[in-house]
Amino acid sequence: MKNVAIIMAGGKGERFWPMSRNEMPKQFLTLADSKLTMIQLTIKRISQIVNEEDIYIVTSKNYEEIIYEQLPNIKKENILFEPQRKNTAPCIGLATAVIKKRYGDANIVVLASDHVIGNEKLFINNLELAIECAQRDNIVTLGIVPHYIETGYGYIELGKKDDKFPTIYTVNKFVEKPDYETAKKYCTSGNYLWNSGIFICKNSTMYNSVATYMPKLYESIRKIYEAVDTEKFETIIKDEFNKIESQSIDYGVMEKASNIYVIPGNFGWDDVGSWLAIERLNEVDAQRNICEGNIVSIDSANNIIINKTNRLVATSGLENMVVINTEDALLVITKENTSNIKELIKKIEQDENNKKFL
């Protein structure tokens, strides 16, 4: 059975404003110390076990142009546009409908377009193992062994070891983002993994799971399936996405199904969820600063200072700050407050004249 990749690339990436923009979210930026953008790196990585012609992208129509520009080798018919953002379940459901129609069945690797993988070899090994395990109609998720206390991720509680695959576990339960004390307990217990959101299964397994656990969504997905590669496809998607409720695949399927497995992984995964990730992914200088671009600093330590312009940025006395200077917008924020960027964006949106900066 063929391997097919489903890459979710519809995110808005607001947490990287002002570098990410409405028309240019995080997945299309070069954040990971590479000349390739996040999505280009994702494609390159997955190409090791999936043929280019079997890579699918699910994204928003807003990003059509930039997708074609950044991914000229991906077949246009493999780029699926969601008319509206309805979280991960409808996005994955849409892809399974297309894949079912075109392949009958396939092994699907579902992943985000904007994560970093430090160790590709281990990652690919895990995927191969997961594909093997998935042949028994399981859904196999990749969990990440926590290496610090993080409240920004969901967690997966390990069950018992699988008989046939001794490095694969059943899943006791999925848990939402915990508070700090709970996260601390999870991270020290050895029984919890970070939920990377990456999973592997047969396309039929997921298609049927949606039918079982999300019957309302399935109604729409079935209609979309009928329309795949016909003239009605775009209209049907539009109509159905109008009706479909927002739902995550974790809540809709993973937490309800019993055939869920997890592989504890250690492949340097990072979801690059905020400016602070830049510190984890890049080398700091002697003053523990990350500096990019034309910057002159005195007495400044532990900062992230990025100057994407030809202008000069000068700092003195800064500590634990994030300074992002782009062509038309400047962000100056304490590291502590980086999680509030969405709030800042809401405030910027309130002024009609400032919308152009988002």
Added chain:
Amino acid sequence: MKNVAIIMAGGKGERFWPMSRNEMPKQFLTLADSKLTMIQLTIKRISQIVNEEDIYIVTSKNYEEIIYEQLPNIKKENILFEPQRKNTAPCIGLATAVIKKRYGDANIVVLASDHVIGNEKLFINNLELAIECAQRDNIVTLGIVPHYIETGYGYIELGKKDDKFPTIYTVNKFVEKPDYETAKKYCTSGNYLWNSGIFICKNSTMYNSVATYMPKLYESIRKIYEAVDTEKFETIIKDEFNKIESQSIDYGVMEKASNIYVIPGNFGWDDVGSWLAIERLNEVDAQRNICEGNIVSIDSANNIIINKTNRLVATSGLENMVVINTEDALLVITKENTSNIKELIKKIEQDENNKKFL
């Protein structure tokens, strides 16, 4: 005898970088909550007791164009260019030479081009009193009653009251910028005033004082006097300024002469010596921020944020910071570090490619 003003406008105003520039220092900026620039305000103020045709500017050739642009009504022959910066004594000496030649004698009011005066009425009253007292061949300085502990100014120790003018005092001594403990003592003693640098005397008094206390400088000033309004003027100035040593008028004359008087003033004087002055001179908002330009802030208090561009500046979590965004340079600095801007400028100068930002 005519009143003549000598306005010193040669300063570099580095402490206001990046708003002030090599080609556009502080005196040519609008910092004081007005549409007029600092030097325009100075001229307007002094015009109350000096005819426009009797206002003299001593400045650097670098600022020729901007002076003509900002001060179209000042006679060109009244704008004196120092070929090099040699502190205040040579600057004032040059002006006294020109005034002696053109007027014989006059009352001179010597002042900086980039100070703020809150209460003009009181200021003018003080000047008129000083001019009266100066007729006895005194040099009369304007002192400022300290209203907070400031280590950035020189101080004047009061002597005894004058018999004829009961609001004028003799000067015991001039003291350089003190450390914090000394400044605190001065400010609470009631015996010390800030040295505003503004003084009034007859032109002949100052010309003769230079002859007496600064004989080397006088040699040059005498030659310049001979050349005033001749073809040789510019060449002679150039030659003499090459020889002249840098010296302040305080050190060269004030601290040595015995006919120095001081008027304790309370006219809202501020030398606008650093970004922190902006807080003293402008109204703060509810979060005690000074914000100018397109700025969106959350959880930011006690900051000075100035955006001189059409771009957007967004902040969150900032406290006690100064953010100055101009067309081609950005400064982000703690209030505590604003006195280090000169150091920052030195570091910027080290890179040939960055000199254009100064």
